Amino acid sequence: xxxxxxxxxxxxxxxxxxxxxxxxDIRLGPLLISPSRRVVQGPEGSIHPExxxxxxxxxxxxxxxxxxxxxxxxxxxxxxxxxxxxSLNRAIAGVRKIAADAAPGLFAIETVPRTGYRLTGEILSxxxxxxxxxxxxxRVPISRRAMLGAAAVGLGGLGAFAFIRQRQDPRVAALVExxxxxxxxxSPTRAQGTDYFQQATKLAPNNAAVWGWLAVxxxxxxxxxxxxxxxxxxxxxxxxxxxALAIDGNEANALAALATxxxxxxxxxxxxxxxxxxxxxxxTNFLALDQYTILLQAAGYNQxxxxxxxxxxxxxxxxxxxxxxxxxxxxxxxxxxxxxxxIERALELWPRHPAxxxxxLMLFAYTGRGEAALHFMNDERARPxxxxxxxxxxxxxxxxxxxxRSKSEIEKARRVNLAYAKRSPGFATWAIMTTSMLGExxxxxxxxxxxxxxxxxxxxxxxxxxxxxxxxDHRWRRTMNLFTPATAAMRADPRFLxxxxxxxxSDYWARRGKKPDYQLQPA
Numbered sequence: 035x036x037x038x039x040x041x042x043x044x045x046x047x048x049x050x051x052x053x054x055x056x057x058x059d060i061r062l063g064p065l066l067i068s069p070s071r072r073v074v075q076g077p078e079g080s081i082h083p084e085x086x087x088x089x090x091x092x093x094x095x096x097x098x099x100x101x102x103x104x105x106x107x108x109x110x111x112x113x114x115x116x117x118x119x120x121s122l123n124r125a126i127a128g129v130r131k132i133a134a135d136a137a138p139g140l141f142a143i144e145t146v147p148r149t150g151y152r153l154t155g156e157i158l159s160x161x162x163x164x165x166x167x168x169x170x171x172x173r174v175p176i177s178r179r180a181m182l183g184a185a186a187v188g189l190g191g192l193g194a195f196a197f198i199r200q201r202q203d204p205r206v207a208a209l210v211e212x213x214x215x216x217x218x219x220x221s222p223t224r225a226q227g228t229d230y231f232q233q234a235t236k237l238a239p240n241n242a243a244v245w246g247w248l249a250v251x252x253x254x255x256x257x258x259x260x261x262x263x264x265x266x267x268x269x270x271x272x273x274x275x276x277x278a279l280a281i282d283g284n285e286a287n288a289l290a291a292l293a294t295x296x297x298x299x300x301x302x303x304x305x306x307x308x309x310x311x312x313x314x315x316x317x318t319n320f321l322a323l324d325q326y327t328i329l330l331q332a333a334g335y336n337q338x339x340x341x342x343x344x345x346x347x348x349x350x351x352x353x354x355x356x357x358x359x360x361x362x363x364x365x366x367x368x369x370x371x372x373x374x375x376x377i378e379r380a381l382e383l384w385p386r387h388p389a390x391x392x393x394x395l396m397l398f399a400y401t402g403r404g405e406a407a408l409h410f411m412n413d414e415r416a417r418p419x420x421x422x423x424x425x426x427x428x429x430x431x432x433x434x435x436x437x438x439r440s441k442s443e444i445e446k447a448r449r450v451n452l453a454y455a456k457r458s459p460g461f462a463t464w465a466i467m468t469t470s471m472l473g474e475x476x477x478x479x480x481x482x483x484x485x486x487x488x489x490x491x492x493x494x495x496x497x498x499x500x501x502x503x504x505x506x507d508h509r510w511r512r513t514m515n516l517f518t519p520a521t522a523a524m525r526a527d528p529r530f531l532x533x534x535x536x537x538x539x540s541d542y543w544a545r546r547g548k549k550p551d552y553q554l555q556p557a
């Protein structure tokens with residue numbers, strides 16, 4: 035417990051403002067809570083909650099995951115004042131804003147219907163440090179990975195802050211933290227933090243960790259860049275990685291960047307060998323874990339992919355990338371309720387992240403909830419900025435076919451999917467799933483053959499379409515979609531194994547000596 039309250043009268047008395055003034059600062063991992071100054075500082079910044087919000091937050095913290103009854107919250111925070119549910123709802127919303135603004139992903143407030151509320155999340159795993167007054171920093175806040183830097187470096191994790199241990203220039207720490215947060219946010223529309231890391235290398239040219247981060251940033255640019263920029267990004271990645279490894283031959287980010295600097299398709303055994311080599315040296319490296327998650331899912335090893343993704347979440351709980359993947363994996367494993375809860379939590383923290391938003395839309399569209407999908411998609415307040423008229427047309431037509439199931443709607447959706455699939459990898463990825471769910475398997479295999487094998491009438495562009503919202507993992511011809519519920523009908527068709535033969539998966543399964551998950555279960 036964070037408070038030394040007796041279970042009797044002390045626990046029932048109304049809290050006063052003087053209680054906030056008298057209470058010492060609390061450090062919980064990356065979160066600093068200063069009740070006397072009404073400041074909460076986390077990895078994403080600082081917030082100054084109202085006194086009542088701070089009181090409610092502290093009561094929930096002190097309960098350490100146990101449910102706090104609504105009556106107790108009213109008694110402790112409002113006493114005998116005549117207030118209604120609106121007051122409590124506003125206070126709870128204020129606590130949730132602390133999480134969203136200061137430490138997204140670190141904790142959440144769960145509503146227990148008609149009972150009360152409880153605090154959940156990783157914050158419960160930290161021991162409270164109240165032994166001294168902590169100074170609220172005015173600098174860029176350093177995340178939990180930095181605070182646990184020595185352990186992370188020892189494990190070779192992505193949060194390898196060697197420069198902190200070496201008492202390096204604080205400007206370097208601030209620049210790397212900004213770049214790191216850009217990478218962990220993972221939006222394909224960003225420059226991946228290269229500017230931050232380049233500035234840091236000028237200040238710390240002999241720091242292997244900084245060069246390793248720069249290699250990761252250039253590697254991500256290479257995956258998401260246009261055709262005029264890819265070659266330069268690949269070269270820049272190699273140069274930065276070489277500099278990092280010349281200083282420290284085990285620099286984890288540099289090794290991970292080089293291991294993932296090429297597509298997996300057709301190179302399944304080699305890709306796995308490279309990733310396993312990195313993870314043997316650096317078991318918590320986030321880039322390697324994230325890419326290993328993708329590789330295993332793309333090869334049909336769904337359960338192994340789940341395990342790798344959970345490791346990625348433990349390595350970086352505040353990144354949206356493994357969170358949206360977790361939601362999709364709940365769907366894959368037939369857990370729709372958990373999928374909805376997971377993606378809704380992610381949306382609360384990262385409402386405009388393209389992959390998070392896209393995952394929410396797919397979970398509506400591909401689980402028979404067409405009206406919900408349309409309502410979600412048409413809410414302009416919450417849509418990512420780059421959502422286009424072409425994407426709207428694609429999804430409106432596809433959802434109509436999936437939900438109404440009339441012959442005319444299905445035929446229209448089939449034609450639209452065949453047309454859009456030629457535009458880009460992103461549209462092709464959706465079109466394979468949509469046509470499969472429509473029961474239009476000839477179209478689904480035509481699109482898959484054109485996209486993955488470069489054969490037939492549906493061979494289209496492998497470049498990003500300017501009218502397509504950029505979404506993580508939609509480049510380099512990924513095949514995660516082939517092993518989802520949306521493509522179950524394809525997997526039951528004899529043509530599926532022919533497709534897998536063509537892209538090297540059948541040979542990979544044989545060399546690995548392990549069948550993909552779908553072959554171990556009834557169709």
